[in-house]
Amino acid sequence: MTNQMPIGGRAEILAQNGRVPEALALLHDAAASKDPDACFSLALWHLAGRFVPRDLARTRAYLRAARELGDADAAAMEIALTANGTGAPADWSGALRLLRGAALRNSTAAAELKLVEAMDLADDGKPTRLPKAEQLVPDGAVIRFQNLLTAGECELIAQAAAGWLEPAVVVDPRTGQQVRHPHRTSDGAVLGPTRETLPIRAINQRIAAISGTATEQGEALIVLRYAPGQEFRPHLDALPNTHNQRVITVLVYLNDTNGGETRFPTYGLDVKPRMGDAILFRNTLPGGSPDPRAIHAGAPVTQGVKWLATRWIRARPFDVWSGPESAA
Ligand SMILES: O=C(O)CCC(=O)C(=O)O
Numbered sequence: 001m002t003n004q005m006p007i008g009g010r011a012e013i014l015a016q017n018g019r020v021p022e023a024l025a026l027l028h029d030a031a032a033s034k035d036p037d038a039c040f041s042l043a044l045w046h047l048a049g050r051f052v053p054r055d056l057a058r059t060r061a062y063l064r065a066a067r068e069l070g071d072a073d074a075a076a077m078e079i080a081l082t083a084n085g086t087g088a089p090a091d092w093s094g095a096l097r098l099l100r101g102a103a104l105r106n107s108t109a110a111a112e113l114k115l116v117e118a119m120d121l122a123d124d125g126k127p128t129r130l131p132k133a134e135q136l137v138p139d140g141a142v143i144r145f146q147n148l149l150t151a152g153e154c155e156l157i158a159q160a161a162a163g164w165l166e167p168a169v170v171v172d173p174r175t176g177q178q179v180r181h182p183h184r185t186s187d188g189a190v191l192g193p194t195r196e197t198l199p200i201r202a203i204n205q206r207i208a209a210i211s212g213t214a215t216e217q218g219e220a221l222i223v224l225r226y227a228p229g230q231e232f233r234p235h236l237d238a239l240p241n242t243h244n245q246r247v248i249t250v251l252v253y254l255n256d257t258n259g260g261e262t263r264f265p266t267y268g269l270d271v272k273p274r275m276g277d278a279i280l281f282r283n284t285l286p287g288g289s290p291d292p293r294a295i296h297a298g299a300p301v302t303q304g305v306k307w308l309a310t311r312w313i314r315a316r317p318f319d320v321w322s323g324p325e326s327a328a
């Protein structure tokens with residue numbers, strides 16, 4: 001039986017049973033005989049620092065090897081890490097070259113390439129034009145950018161997230177069990193650096209551009225899906241204790257929604273979700289402490305679903321790899 005299991009799975013079981021040297025020998029031998037699954041497993045272990053020390057340069061080398069041996073998942077991850085600068089300086093044009101290669105063999109990559117080629121981008125993948133900012137409240141505390149994303153871009157983000165959605169959960173302090181969060185009842189998916197396909201990278205750079213921030217200040221893009229009745233109750237996005245505060249939030253609506261308005265009680269403002277529109281607001285006062293006026297909520301959806309992408313932007317570059325409180 002076990003021999004039918006991909007080599008990565010076999011190595012995983014060995015390593016979990018404390019037989020790490022055997023697991024590594026198995027993977028290294030298989031990688032030397034050009035097994036793509038062994039190369040991909042070694043890439044992931046070095047990326048996560050699982051069973052081996054973390055080593056991003058090795059991650060990149062093993063991803064390249066797995067891609068050259070025909071592994072489509074490795075190819076996708078290599079493209080993402082090339083563009084976002086994980087393991088080597090960010091290289092948009094190198095990533096685009098890899099995507100052009102992948103698009104010849106893979107329909108997902110081909111669809112991504114088509115979307116990226118339709119964008120007006122500079123050589124570093126940054127946008128050359130932006131929609132104009134529209135102040136929704138007199139002091140400019142909430143700003144809207146209509147049609148920041150195209151319908152095709154919205155659809156791609158929702159599709160990319162669909163496979164990773166999980167219910168928002170918290171740990172019940174009494175039982176230690178994970179339970180659904182009554183405060184935020186939607187399902188969510190985190191599109192972190194390994195899932196940052198080129199369209200998503202370009203969109204993250206667009207969000208950075210409208211907010212006047214560096215792309216590296218953004219946390220991973222989060223996609224939320226609300227079913228009828230689901231909501232995000234009034235809250236502040238700023239964190240209670242942090243050295244690197246969430247200064248700005250950008251929300252992008254991925255579809256037209258019935259109900260599900262983003263509500264700002266301080267301003268008596270309800271923003272109706274319209275596909276492709278983004279809103280931006282500040283979460284902190286000039287001194288850096290949380291601004292209570294930024295309280296907001298996602299009202300319950302009345303019919304159909306609401307798809308939303310959220311980018312929380314920190315005061316300084318934010319390294320998703322070394323934990324929420326670390327600043328690069
Ligand atoms: O669903 C909404 O409109 C609000 C979402 C939100 O507040 C957030 O993602 O931080």
Ligand SMILES: [Fe+2]
Binds near residue numbers: 235236237249296
């Ligand atoms: Fe929020």
